[in-house]
Amino acid sequence: MSAYIAPSQIAQRQLAYFEGKHVLVAGESEDLFPVELVKHCESVSVFTTNYGYYRTMQQHSSVKSYFSEEFTAETKADLVLLYWPKAKPEAEYLLAMLFAKLGQGTEIIVVGENRSGVKSIEKMFAPYGRVNKYDSARRCSFYWGECTEQPANFDILEWYKTYELTTGEQSIKVKSLPGVFSHGQFDVGSQLLVNTLPKLSGKVLDFGCGAGVLGAFMKQQNPEIEINQCDISALAIASTKATLEANGFAGNVFASDVYSDIEPGYQFIISNPPFHAGLDTSYSATETLLANAPKYLNNQGELLIVANSFLKYIPIIENAFGKCATLNKTTKFAIYHATKA
DSSP, X not given: OOSSOHHHHHHHTTGGGGTTOEEEEXXXXXXXXXXXXXXXXXXXXXXXXXXXXXXXXXXXXXXXXXXSSSOOSOOOOOEEEEEOOSSHXXXXXXXXXXXXXXOTTOEEEEEEEGGGTGGGHHHHTTTTEEEEEEEEETTEEEEEEEEOSOOOOOOGGGGXXXXXXXXXXXXXXXEEOTTOTTTTXXXXXXXXXXXXXXXXXXXEEEESOTTSHHXXXXXXXXXXXXXXXXXXXXXXXXXXXXXXXXXXXXXXXXXOSTTTTOOSOEEEEEEOOOOEETTEEOOHHHHHHHHHHHHHEEXXXXXXXXXXXXXXXXXXXXXXXXXXXXXXXXXXXXXXXXXXX
């Protein structure tokens, strides 16, 4: 059985397209196919907005890796290998950003699962040139195309969606880039969590901060707290920084792959934790968050999370903390709370 995800397997069938090229890999890549590509190309570099994938690729010196919300490095890239992202607006963002930098004559290969909507590339790429499907296997498609038109200039500020969220008497401004959770809306779970939060104090961690909504509401309710916000996504980190700035709040925003870059010493860890990875559901990051939370909390430090009611998080929290209380509940969501003894 291949160690590669299905989109990489279909790319592996078409290695002739990569011969002699300087390849820039972007999008929803999550395996070591770029390392194999080095054998067939002049050079391979990876641009990723996923900090976990960046940390993995950092272990392979044959591939240059870049983690950011925007690709600004000097590059010889003349072919983009785009793994189709799960959010269509993110695909539009990546195309606009990469081709504004790389320009006319740059080739593109797009791979993705058919159920992910990869067929959208046919219309989406029209402003840049033509792209055609050349292979399909394992319920995936392989497209090749070339940028023949002059791409428009790219200004990241134009890609932020700005909107206002209100709960009770509180209102905040949110700035969000494409592909970020709660892009343009206040999800029901986060709203329930904000409405249930106790008085906060000390050092607070908003884990999986998305566009920074929770942290901004917490800072507004409790101006004296030291707010820290982390996420695995560079797009989320940039959005959260912009949200804090839009509301005149100061905070510490950083990338972390679960606890990879988190230091102990928090009074509160608060989260609307993610449970999706790619197109498939994954709970492992949240389970690690819950199981190891006591190590990062002060004595009497508190964990508060919102989760879909059907998720079996109570036993994990009880195992880590000894007790788990349900502070609030709807038909769909529950707020769980635990204190480090």
